[in-house]
Amino acid sequence: MSGSSKKGFHSGFVALIGRPNVGKSTLMNHLIKQKIAITSKKPQTTRNRIQTVYTDERGQIIFLDTPGIHKAKNKLGEYMVNVAEGTLSEVDVILWLVEPTDYVGAGEQHIVEVLKRTNTPVILVINKIDTVDKTVVAKAEETYRGLYPFCTIVTVSALRNTNVDRLESLLFSLLPEGPMYYDEDTVTDQPERQIAAEIIREKALRLLDDEIPHGIAVAIEQMKERPDGGMVDIDATIICERDSHKGIIIGKQGSMLKRIGTDARKEIELLFEYRVNLKLWVKVKKDWRDSDFLLKNYGYVEKKDEE
Numbered sequence: 585m586s587g588s589s590k591k592g593f594h595s596g597f598v599a600l601i602g603r604p605n606v607g608k609s610t611l612m613n614h615l616i617k618q619k620i621a622i623t624s625k626k627p628q629t630t631r632n633r634i635q636t637v638y639t640d641e642r643g644q645i646i647f648l649d650t651p652g653i654h655k656a657k658n659k660l661g662e663y664m665v666n667v668a669e670g671t672l673s674e675v676d677v678i679l680w681l682v683e684p685t686d687y688v689g690a691g692e693q694h695i696v697e698v699l700k701r702t703n704t705p706v707i708l709v710i711n712k713i714d715t716v717d718k719t720v721v722a723k724a725e726e727t728y729r730g731l732y733p734f735c736t737i738v739t740v741s742a743l744r745n746t747n748v749d750r751l752e753s754l755l756f757s758l759l760p761e762g763p764m765y766y767d768e769d770t771v772t773d774q775p776e777r778q779i780a781a782e783i784i785r786e787k788a789l790r791l792l793d794d795e796i797p798h799g800i801a802v803a804i805e806q807m808k809e810r811p812d813g814g815m816v817d818i819d820a821t822i823i824c825e826r827d828s829h830k831g832i833i834i835g836k837q838g839s840m841l842k843r844i845g846t847d848a849r850k851e852i853e854l855l856f857e858y859r860v861n862l863k864l865w866v867k868v869k870k871d872w873r874d875s876d877f878l879l880k881n882y883g884y885v886e887k888k889d890e891e
Contacts, residue, residue, distance in 0.1 A: 594643035596676035596759035603691045606681040607711045611742035612636060612649045615752055616771060639768040642756045646765060648675060677758050678706045684716045686727040696731050705735045705758060714741040777804045780852050784820055787847040799825035815859045822866045833866050
C-alpha cells in the first residue's frame with residue numbers, strides 16, 4: 585500500500601449498492617476495465633464485499649461492490665445485508681444502482697431509509713437503459729428525484745458500457761485530493777484463493793438449474809505451485825445442501841462437473857496468467873447457510889475477534 589500524494593490527484597472509496605441483480609458487479613467490472621466480480625442473471629451472486637481499485641493519471645478509486653440489500657431469509661442473508669449496510673459509513677461516495685422503472689418497491693424504500701441515516705453523497709445510477717424506451721428512463725428519473733436528495737443522477741447501460749466513462753469522470757470530480765492508497769498495478773484486495781473460488785462458483789451458477797445455485801459455496805482445499813513453477817494445482821470442493829443437488833452438479837458420468845471445471849480453469853488461467861490443474865469435488869452440507877460454523881469456514885462471516 586502506498587501513501588504518496590500529489591496535487592490534483594483525487595482518491596477515495598466508492599460503494600456500489602442496490603437490490604440483488606441490478607448489475608452492480610457488471611458495472612464495477614467496466615469501471616475498473618477488467619473482470620473481478622462474478623456476474624450472473626441469478627440474484628445474490630455477490631456474497632462478500634469485494635474491493636477493487638482503478639488508477640489512472642486523475643487519481644485512484646477504490647470500489648466496494650456490496651452484496652445486494654434485501655430482506656434476509658437466513659444467516660447468510662443477514663451477513664450479506666450487514667456487510668452492505670455497514671459499508672455506507674466508510675466511503676466518500678455511494679453509487680445506488682436501480683432499474684429503469686418508476687415503480688418503487690419495498691426493497692427500494694428500505695434502501696432510501698438506509699441512505700437517510702448516512703451523510704455520504706449519493707449518485708443515483710439508473711442502469712439497463714438499453715432495455716427500455718427513453719420515456720421510461722425519464723419517468724424513472726422523475727420518480728427517484730422525489731425520493732432522495734441525490735447529488736446527481738446518471739443513466740447507464742453497464743452491459744453495453746454506455747455512459748460508464750462519464751460516471752467515472754464524475755466520481756473523480758467528487759472525490760477529494762488524496763494519496764495513492766494502493767500501488768498503481770493493484771486491481772483487487774481479494775486473495776487469489778478467494779477469486780478462484782468465486783470463478784468456480786460463477787461457472788456453476790451459469791451452468792446449473794435455478795433451484796441449486798443459492799445453496800452452493802466453493803471451498804479451496806489446496807492451491808499450490810509445483811516446484812518447477814510450471815503449473816498451479818488447485819483442489820476445490822463445491823458444497824451443496826441436498827443429495828439430489830449433488831447428483832445434478834456432478835451430472836451424468838461427471839459431465840456437468842467437468843464442464844464447470846473446464847470453464848473455471850480457463851478463466852483462472854486467463855486472469856492469473858499461469859497454467860492450472862483444477863480438481864473439483866462435491867460435498868453435501870445440509871443447511872450450511874444457517875450454520876455460523878460453516879459460514880465462517882466458507883469465508884462469509886467476519887471473525888470480529890481477530891485482527
